[in-house]
Amino acid sequence: MATVKVYGMPLSSCTARVLTCLIEKGVEYELIPRNLAVGEHKQPTFLAKQPFGQIPVLEDGDLTLFESRAIAKYVAYKYKDQGTDLLRHENVKVSALVLVWTEVESQQYNPPISTLVYELLIKGMYGMTTDQAVVDAQKKYLAGNSYSLADQNHIPYTYFLMKTSAASLINSRPHVKAWWEDISSRPSFTESSYKCKQTINEN
Incomplete structure (x- = not known):
């Protein structure tokens, strides 16, 4: 046993x-x-x-x-000496990154996704009705209800991605597309992207 x-x-x-x-x-x-x-x-x-x-x-x-x-x-x-090394014991720096991302999952990913799963799946399994207001109230931005560096740091590469055939990765997901349209339309990025376009055209 x-x-x-x-x-x-x-x-x-x-x-x-x-x-x-x-x-x-x-x-x-x-x-x-x-x-x-x-x-x-x-x-x-x-x-x-x-x-x-x-x-x-x-x-x-x-x-x-x-x-x-x-x-x-x-x-x-x-049980670090058997199976998959889930904490990456052989490298303290890599292990630290593992711990960082376990915290990200716990603090940033789990709260909104668990709420959505409860409203959109679990309630239905028990004959309850989804509260659409709760679903709609999920965080608008990556780190809460306000624009932050967490969103801003995603902008530059996503901007270039949207110029490629892979733009469907964003456009095919309504909520992700709405988030992108929101953050990419901010005046700060509108100005910086204009300068970026000028640089590209000059080259």
Whole structure:
């Protein structure tokens, strides 16, 4: 019997995050399903493992962990000598970049995408109605509701991309196209792109 136990359900994105990590590392595990529909995650025996009543929970011997990203980091570190090196231990600089991008996923990518999935998929599975106002209210810009360097730094190369046959990568995605039209029409870039056009024409 596997010493690593995971309490959760495969349909849960957080459980899937942990299971994927265990599989990548070649760690044998036992999945112990928790039926959220009947409230198994809110029972005293489960709350003793996870005080917030959420899945997944990992048990590895006498260690109990919750929060899927913390579990994944633990697994990647403990089993660093087997399977895929998910933390890139051989190079501290590369490892630091891995940590940066795990934070980007957690802080910038997960909040809007989890909201959209809940509204557009999960609600329908349980007979609830999508709140279109919530869908429409998702962040307008990359780092929030205000234009920032996160958007601005995408402009130069995207501008040139839009002059090529690959422009369909942007134009075929309505929301991405709307974002691009917004940021590329700002006066600051309109002026700089005019100068860029002059330079190209002169050459």
